[in-house]
Amino acid sequence: xxxxxxxxxxxxxxxxxxxxxxxxxxxxxxxxxxxxxxxxxxxxxxxxxxxxxxxxxxxxxxxxxxxxxxxxxxxxxxxxxxxxxxxxxxxxxxxxxxxxxxxxxxxxxxxxxxxxxxxxxxxxxxxxxxxxxxxxxxxxxxxxxxxxxxxxxxxxxxxxxxxxxxxxxxxxxxxxxxxxxxxxxxxxxxxxxxxxxxxxxxxxxxxxxxxxxxxxxxxxxxxxxxxxxxxxxxxxxxxxxxxxxxxxxxxxxxxxxxxxxxxxxxxxxxxxxxx
Amino acid sequence: xxxxxxxxxxxxxxxxxxxxxxxxxxxxxxxxxxxxxxxxxxxxxxxxxxxxxxxxxxxxxxxxxxxxxxxxxxxxxxxxxxxxxxxxxxxxxxxxxxxxxxxxxxxxxxxxxxxxxxxxxxxxxxxxxxxxxxxxxxxxxxxxxxxxxxxxxxxxxxxxxxxxxxxxxxxxxxx
Ligand SMILES: Cc1ncc(C[n+]2csc(CCOP(=O)(O)OP(=O)(O)O)c2C)c(N)n1
Numbered sequence: 001x002x003x004x005x006x007x008x009x010x011x012x013x014x015x016x017x018x019x020x021x022x023x024x025x026x027x028x029x030x031x032x033x034x035x036x037x038x039x040x041x042x043x044x045x046x047x048x049x050x051x052x053x054x055x056x057x058x059x060x061x062x063x064x065x066x067x068x069x070x071x072x073x074x075x076x077x078x079x080x081x082x083x084x085x086x087x088x089x090x091x092x093x094x095x096x097x098x099x100x101x102x103x104x105x106x107x108x109x110x111x112x113x114x115x116x117x118x119x120x121x122x123x124x125x126x127x128x129x130x131x132x133x134x135x136x137x138x139x140x141x142x143x144x145x146x147x148x149x150x151x152x153x154x155x156x157x158x159x160x161x162x163x164x165x166x167x168x169x170x171x172x173x174x175x176x177x178x179x180x181x182x183x184x185x186x187x188x189x190x191x192x193x194x195x196x197x198x199x200x201x202x203x204x205x206x207x208x209x210x211x212x213x214x215x216x217x218x219x220x221x222x223x224x225x226x227x228x229x230x231x232x233x234x235x236x237x238x239x240x241x242x243x244x245x246x247x248x249x250x251x252x253x254x255x256x257x258x259x260x261x262x263x264x265x266x267x268x269x270x271x272x273x274x275x
Numbered sequence: 276x277x278x279x280x281x282x283x284x285x286x287x288x289x290x291x292x293x294x295x296x297x298x299x300x301x302x303x304x305x306x307x308x309x310x311x312x313x314x315x316x317x318x319x320x321x322x323x324x325x326x327x328x329x330x331x332x333x334x335x336x337x338x339x340x341x342x343x344x345x346x347x348x349x350x351x352x353x354x355x356x357x358x359x360x361x362x363x364x365x366x367x368x369x370x371x372x373x374x375x376x377x378x379x380x381x382x383x384x385x386x387x388x389x390x391x392x393x394x395x396x397x398x399x400x401x402x403x404x405x406x407x408x409x410x411x412x413x414x415x416x417x418x419x420x421x422x423x424x425x426x427x428x429x430x431x432x433x434x435x436x437x438x439x440x441x442x443x444x445x446x447x448x449x450x
Binding site: 009010017019020021022024025027028039177178179180181182184204206207212213 | 312351360375
């Protein structure tokens with residue numbers, strides 16, 4: 001028997017056993033990421049994955065590429081620094097809706113408009129999983145299951161795709177962990193996209209949001225082909241209930257990559273800042 | 276997503292690539308489940324999933340031996356002709372729970388084996404090629420045997436735990 005398959009997704013998995021609860025959607029993101037890397041046949045030494053804090057942010061421990069498990073909400077800041085210094089690396093950034101849209105919300109806006117060439121995967125379970133189930137910016141206002149928000153958050157949830165578009169992101173997609181192969185295909189397109197690619201992965205939290213099991217009956221593919229027109233994209237995103245999956249928007253805009261000048265010694269730098 | 280309705284598989288090599296992927300992915304899923312049950316201190320169910328992974332491994336080996344000497348095509352993960360989101364024997368991840376008991380785990384596995392059998396049975400019915408239909412019918416019969424074995428496990432299971440045990444560290448913070 002022979003096949004011409006060069007690399008198996010398993011090649012990109014570490015030996016570390018995930019701490020995620022059995023049934024967690026994040027397992028499917030791990031599967032999709034490794035399938036995408038295998039398809040792209042990226043050498044492990046040329047890929048870096050940066051994350052913040054949360055269950056989702058554990059991802060770099062399980063992917064066999066360079067990894068940096070950073071500070072809560074700061075994954076994009078760390079990743080931007082890395083990409084600025086090492087432009088030849090494929091930079092993947094991972095985290096949750098709490099990490100990326102609460103404490104890291106401001107970094108998200110500016111990463112979108114900066115349009116550095118990296119891929120940001122947000123595993124959106126509409127809850128803070130790691131800290132036992134508090135509401136996040138994507139939690140519905142009437143979600144009253146947590147004793148920390150007894151009557152629900154009471155404020156509208158926000159729409160990550162709309163915010164990414166308004167902030168200038170050049171690639172916006174939504175996948176679902178119930179369809180890891182579809183998510184893998186989106187990740188391939190995201191990684192290949194020159195510029196900042198944002199992939200929202202709907203990833204049920206089996207422990208704190210067991211009702212999200214129902215997502216498999218609600219999620220469906222976007223009916224329309226992706227658009228490059230931001231006005232049209234805005235209309236589509238706002239008209240959708242946030243449960244349609246696929247590539248929503250892709251445009252070609254200049255990628256920001258600072259030029260790395262000849263290396264500078266620390267004392268030279270310090271002299272530049274002397275008052 | 277892989278298509279909802281069964282699609283036609285028309286060469287033996289294409290069929291074997293599907294069969295091997297189906298078995299390999301199912302083994303990986305059981306290993307992953309066994310690992311996570313160990314991490315979450317559910318050793319009974321971890322052991323069961325490990326055992327299922329082992330049986331899957333043996334079956335995968337047997338299936339691969341049918342493909343000896345063949346050149347198999349490379350099929351991308353999203354191009355497989357499944358009518359399930361993943362390989363039919365890779366059960367839906369969201370259907371497991373860290374406190375599931377052995378009965379629930381066997382029921383989960385039973386569902387997977389039935390889905391595998393149904394996949395092979397559909398190929399045995401739909402493929403335009405006799406050699407593919409024949410091989411698929413053989414595999415469907417094997418899967419049916421696995422279904423029967425799991426049903427007998429269920430019948431013989433002495434399970435004091437038909438309800439979930441109390442979680443001493445429940446997920447929601449007490450008032
Ligand atoms: C500076 C700081 N503030 C708060 C926390 C506590 N904390 C850890 S993870 C987390 C939220 C994680 O939620 P999310 O990013 O949605 O990931 P999930 O666990 O749901 O995958 C919080 C608030 C922290 N670790 N650091």
